[in-house]
Amino acid sequence: MNQRLLQVLLLSICASACNSSQAPQETDATGQLGGKVYTLDELQVEDAYELAAEIQLPAVPPKDFPDLHNVYTLSANIISGSEPLGEDAFAELETMGVKTIISVDGKTPNAELAAKHGMRYVHAPIRYNGLEQEEVSRLAKTYRELEGPFFVHCFHGKHRGPAAAAVGRVVLDGVDRERALAEMRQWSGTSKSYKGLYSAIASMPFPSAAESAAFDWDFPEARPMEGFRQAMVEIPRLHDNIELMADNDWIVDPQHPDLDALNEATSLLSIFRQANKLQEVAERPAEFRRLMDKSVEENELLVQALTAGDQPTALKAFESLQASCKSCHKLYRNDR
Numbered sequence: 001m002n003q004r005l006l007q008v009l010l011l012s013i014c015a016s017a018c019n020s021s022q023a024p025q026e027t028d029a030t031g032q033l034g035g036k037v038y039t040l041d042e043l044q045v046e047d048a049y050e051l052a053a054e055i056q057l058p059a060v061p062p063k064d065f066p067d068l069h070n071v072y073t074l075s076a077n078i079i080s081g082s083e084p085l086g087e088d089a090f091a092e093l094e095t096m097g098v099k100t101i102i103s104v105d106g107k108t109p110n111a112e113l114a115a116k117h118g119m120r121y122v123h124a125p126i127r128y129n130g131l132e133q134e135e136v137s138r139l140a141k142t143y144r145e146l147e148g149p150f151f152v153h154c155f156h157g158k159h160r161g162p163a164a165a166a167v168g169r170v171v172l173d174g175v176d177r178e179r180a181l182a183e184m185r186q187w188s189g190t191s192k193s194y195k196g197l198y199s200a201i202a203s204m205p206f207p208s209a210a211e212s213a214a215f216d217w218d219f220p221e222a223r224p225m226e227g228f229r230q231a232m233v234e235i236p237r238l239h240d241n242i243e244l245m246a247d248n249d250w251i252v253d254p255q256h257p258d259l260d261a262l263n264e265a266t267s268l269l270s271i272f273r274q275a276n277k278l279q280e281v282a283e284r285p286a287e288f289r290r291l292m293d294k295s296v297e298e299n300e301l302l303v304q305a306l307t308a309g310d311q312p313t314a315l316k317a318f319e320s321l322q323a324s325c326k327s328c329h330k331l332y333r334n335d336r
């Protein structure tokens, strides 16, 4: 979209949003709500991504540690990044002064290790397709009522984590939504594919401090999940391990000596098979079920090829499996 068109669009959004009695409140001096709120009707979803380019942030490279990546200190209160893996990563967060870690990933966080380093874990998972009102309320309450600084993470620290950090930037730091969106896009590198995350930060009503106080939630350190979603928490981890080895010509990486391609592929297969038997999968559309069956077959081929030591075939099987992951996400995950 060209600059002028965008300006016109922004003006027209303000003209209608600012006059509408239903429009959420504008920023107040205490930063209860950050800036204009763009309602979904007024804002094409794509435009939330465009909006994230409106404010030009200085280029800032992320901080990277061996087991902690894409780290951005967004304010004195909020740091965003990948899942901390292992002792050193938690020690690093402790050094940064972090008091509360918020995980929005599906996997149960390592609360014990966090506690060992004097930090509290809060598990508030969100999805890639956007945020639900309840999820925003949990995040807002956490930012307002627990002790900061906060470290907010998902798995890779690029998409969901930065969106959750953006909620904090608005409700705790009082920045405008455009600013929070700009940080997602220009710093953390949140993908354009995750339109729902961008539109949530642009347009969802965030609770006031009074609403947060009244919201009933007790900051659990682990929120158990069952069923398909649980499978989709385990699957990417195994997938990423296999990918690491595939990229390395199936040679065991000395940095990850405990990884074994066949072992990982076999674990992945057992989860795909279990997931494929779930009632909720049986109730999904035919195309969804076809992609699940296809994934199981491709994973079987991968296991066979690795067992036979046939690396080129293993690579082909893995690549078609990855294509199935993408096809299914495109249809059933990235959009509302």
Ligand code: HEC
Pocket (backbone or CB within 6 Å): 105, 106, 107, 126, 127, 128, 228, 229, 232, 233, 235, 236, 239, 240, 288, 289, 291, 292, 295, 321, 322, 324, 325, 326, 328, 329, 332, 333
């Ligand atoms: C048949 C459809 C389908 C296939 C195949 C599939 N996924 Fe998913 N995946 C989903 C859906 C739907 C979700 C969203 C689940 C939810 O949040 O309820 C999801 C969620 C995820 C998530 C986010 C989990 C979280 O923490 O919330 C990741 C990562 C992921 N998938 C990776 C993969 C990988 C890697 C593969 C292939 C090895 C794969 N998926 C194959 C449908 C699929």
